[in-house]
Amino acid sequence: MFRLFASPGACSQISIIILEKAQANYELHSVHLAKGEHKKAEYLSINPKGKVPALMTKHGVLTETPAIVLFLHEEFENADILPANYPVTEVVSDLSWFASFIHPLITRYAKPDLIGVTTEVDAVKTVAQTQLNSAYRSIEKRLSASPFWNGDNWSAVDVYLFWTINRLKRAGFAFSEFDHVIQHYQKMLASPVVKRALLKESAL
Numbered sequence: 001m002f003r004l005f006a007s008p009g010a011c012s013q014i015s016i017i018i019l020e021k022a023q024a025n026y027e028l029h030s031v032h033l034a035k036g037e038h039k040k041a042e043y044l045s046i047n048p049k050g051k052v053p054a055l056m057t058k059h060g061v062l063t064e065t066p067a068i069v070l071f072l073h074e075e076f077e078n079a080d081i082l083p084a085n086y087p088v089t090e091v092v093s094d095l096s097w098f099a100s101f102i103h104p105l106i107t108r109y110a111k112p113d114l115i116g117v118t119t120e121v122d123a124v125k126t127v128a129q130t131q132l133n134s135a136y137r138s139i140e141k142r143l144s145a146s147p148f149w150n151g152d153n154w155s156a157v158d159v160y161l162f163w164t165i166n167r168l169k170r171a172g173f174a175f176s177e178f179d180h181v182i183q184h185y186q187k188m189l190a191s192p193v194v195k196r197a198l199l200k201e202s203a204l
């Protein structure tokens with residue numbers, strides 16, 4: 001039995017969807033970011049980084065979404081968590097791009113005040129918006145060749161992409177120029193696995 005520490009709408013959503021795809025036996029534990037629960041001693045004793053997601057496994061606590069994805073892929077090798085016929089290194093490269101480039105831009109766009117530059121909040125958001133638009137233009141180009149990141153079926157990189165769209169839509173980011181990105185989002189939303197994951201997350 002795994003335990004996933006998650007906050008509603010946060011990037012822990014990616015791990016929930018992957019756990020659902022694997023049909024893993026897991027418990028969800030809520031750590032409400034909005035209530036500051038991730039900074040409390042109880043949670044810091046589980047994840048000293050004070051962030052979600054954290055996955056408790058029989059080997060200990062695992063953090064960082066790409067690492068959780070790879071771990072679950074190794075545990076559930078028939079669950080199609082990673083795409084077939086793609087080198088794992090290529091998938092890690094793509095997951096890392098989402099985790100290390102896109103994700104911090106989302107924080108700057110959605111919560112520019114968290115960056116700590118109190119006088120330049122609007123500028124932080126505007127720069128993030130420009131860089132995000134450029135990133136989604138390249139994603140749009142990729143999705144014009146196939147409906148999902150690695151072909152006709154969705155896998156881990158699609159889940160990361162789905163979460164970025166979900167999060168940015170809530171923050172008011174305009175996706176109107178990105179038809180393929182929106183179609184990707186709608187296809188992911190229609191997936192029974194994703195529906196199940198979002199339902200479980202909504203109970204947090």
Ligand SMILES: N[C@@H](CCC(=O)N[C@@H](CS)C(=O)NCC(=O)O)C(=O)O
Nearest residue numbers: 010011050051052053064065066099
């Ligand atoms: N690179 C990490 C990012 C984790 C992360 O930044 N999580 C956010 C939620 S989306 C968080 O816990 N933020 C709380 C904070 O930084 O105070 C991953 O991919 O798991």
